[in-house]
Amino acid sequence: MARVVVDVMLKPEILDPQGKAVQGALPRLGFEGISDVRQGKRFELEVGDVTDERLAEVREIASTLLSNPVIEDFEVHVEETAK
Amino acid sequence: MRVGVVTFPGSLDDVDAQRAVRVAGHEAVALWHRDHSLQGVDAVVLPGGFSYGDYLRCGAISRFSPLMTEVVAGAEQGLPVLGICNGFQILCESHLLPGALIRNDHQKFVCRDQRLRIESTASPWTSSYAEGQEVVVPLKNGEGCFVADQDTLDELEASGRVVARYLDVNPNGSMRDIAGIRNERGNVVGLMPHPEHAVEEGFGPGTDGLGFFTLVEALVG
Secondary structure, three states: OEEEEEEEEEOOOOOOHHHHHHHHHOHHHOOOOOOOOOOEEEEEEEEOOOOHHHHHHHHHHHHHHHOOOOOEEEEEEEEEOOO | OEEEEEEOOOEOOHHHHHHHHHHOOOEEEEEEOOOOOOOOOOEEEEOOEOHHHHOOOOOOOHHHOHHHHHHHHHHHOOOOEEEEOHHHHHHHHOOOOOOEEEOOOOOOOEEEEEEEEEOOOOOOOOOOOOOOOEEEEEEEEOOOEEEOOHHHHHHHHHOOOEEEEEOOOOOOOOHHHEEEEEOOOOOEEEEOOOHHHOOEOOEOOOOHHHHHHHOOOOOOO
């Protein structure tokens, strides 16, 4: 078994009000010096074997459903999971 | 005319949209998201609400419902389609309209009677208005901030595809005060405010929204 992770982030030029809200809360908690916060999404897809075909399929899933290419970018990577 | 109103799990304004269709003198046909047939309707309304709980992204899951396949195919053939609020989000996710709707810039849900200027009447959904006409209809959204890249915005403006613009205040941070847009052909319109809530005296801010449902030139095209 393996885990394929898809990270989805708003494109840099897209306003992220949620990230801004988080950033705004930090000084109130005493955390200074964080100049920006961006909030994204992480998807963990459990798959059998990681093959090129499987990864291509995950990329298709990421680009059609998990992300909206108009406003978001995504990255795919494989994480080994315990047997 | 027979105007279909699609109900998704989580739609809220489908019954109001059906009512607006009837008040405008047409027959409202209830359509279910899992069906595969548009039942021969002459136009389709995608109503407001929170389809699939707005999970993933607003409209992202609804886009893949069986009926949306038919709506997309119909729209490409010229079927008039109006997406209101969540319906607008679904149209953007379906790539029938450019851009996307993201969370309001001020992060709060907004609900107000909103003044708009009708910018384009080159659509069956807006042809009963005069260009530049000002109307007041309710607006209620949490993720109504219209965004697109500068080239897309310039193209929308240059081709007269901005259908309605916010007046007085920009309630959600939408770029260039855009409240609604149409596709090139004009048959597909997405609108963030809710004209279906302004079709009868005594209910809502007036009857300014009724014009969206009269569909006077809908059979052309």
